[in-house]
Amino acid sequence: MAFRILFHLSLLLLHLLLAPRGINANFEGDALYALRRAVKDPDNVLQSWDPTLVDPCTWFHVTCDGDNRVTRLDLGNAKLSGNLVPELGRLARLQYLELYMNNLGGAIPAELGGLKSLISLDLYHNNLTGPIPASLSDLSALRFLRLNGNRLTGRIPRQLTKLGNLKILDVSNNDLCGTIPSTGPFSKFGEESFANNPRLEGPELVGFVRYDVGSCN
Template sequence: MQSWDPTMVNPCLWFHVTCNGENSVTRIDLGNANLSGELVPQLGQLANLQYLEMFSNNITGTIPKEIGNLTNLVSLDLFLNRIHGHIPTALGNLQKLHNFRLNSNSSTGTIPYSLTTITTLHVIDLSINRLSGYVPRNGSFSMFTPIRFVVCYMIYEIIDQVKRW
């Protein structure tokens, strides 16, 4: 980004970065910004970050477990990228999270049960990935209506049927 000058002391002056009155980063809006590369573990140091919007880019690699340090995070939108690997269990630490969208990536493994402890979670979209196992039905996941998981369930059911053959 042209306005992102690493020599500037205050990143609050950068485009697509929002800060609070104490010059602490609270929002990163980089959706559909034609970005490539990987998410860095240092993102986990942004203690007051509430919104991490990096959808519809060309981001590769895995989700760093350090994202689980962002305990003020309300929205994590990483959909439409090329993220792979497991969903970190540490994301269960995000107890203020309302929206988690990871759809249309290449994530693998199972849905961590730690996500079921997030009682504030209203939207979760993990569809169109390479996940395996079952969709948890306990904790906060028991409150979701079936329509929220319809695509996810269909994928899990197909995988389960193939395993039985």
């Protein structure tokens, strides 16, 4: 009887030790699979993204850490079209989101501001529309923000000046408007970071401080 109790206790302990890992894997797998459902994939680069597998770390283009948590998503130049999904904001340990040079459209989900570990956000050369979400200012670890070559509109959120670790910013070749922030990391960015936004002006470009007046859509 004592042996049977000890055996069942051992199984229970093993279950408790493994459960968080499995739950996290399923949770993150669901988030990634939401992206797969939302995009067209003519070259089948997402073919290995099988929702019946417990661990998304076995999927191609996905990198994980020792805890089986997703840290990197490499889908640059993959000919994907469709929209980004808010579920990507659930990948709490994601450090690199590489979706550049695709045909992705629609808005940048505000939920990406939940990626607290993100170091690099590369969405350049797509067909993204709408504003730059102010929620990206919550990405305190962010060093590289490249949104160039899209169709983004609206102002550059002043909240982005809080990104003290930001080293590279490129929002060129969009349709942004208003004035360019001049404080925080923005004091270090040159004209090339903002080029080819015909409605955008600011102290870095014209040499004196301007303030946004009137509408900017």
